[in-house]
Amino acid sequence: MIDCHIHIEKGPYTVEWLNEFIQTAVKRDLDEIYLLEHSHRFIEFTDMYESICKYNDYQREWFNRKNDGKLSIKNYTDLINQAKQISYPIKVR
DSSP, X not given: OEEEEEEOTTSOSSHHHHHHHHHHHHHTTOSEEEEEOOGGGSGGGGGGGHXXXXXXXXXXXXXXXXXXXXXXXXXXXXXXXXXXXXXXXXXXX
């Protein structure tokens, strides 16, 4: 079985945190997972959400909760590149 929709946003972008997902996938008899992330998490995409934030207070507050202005997409791609160097018991894409 494949899980094609895994976000790791509730923890740090570390190999140790990623391993938690790998171990859970193995326990659930998955043979493949796909790591994804929402663009609103990264400072590089902040400008793209400007019109959404202007729409109403709810949207602005939602965005501010999801994007604290500290996380760069480089943090995510660095983790992905580290993970590519590791041999896992399942496929990680």
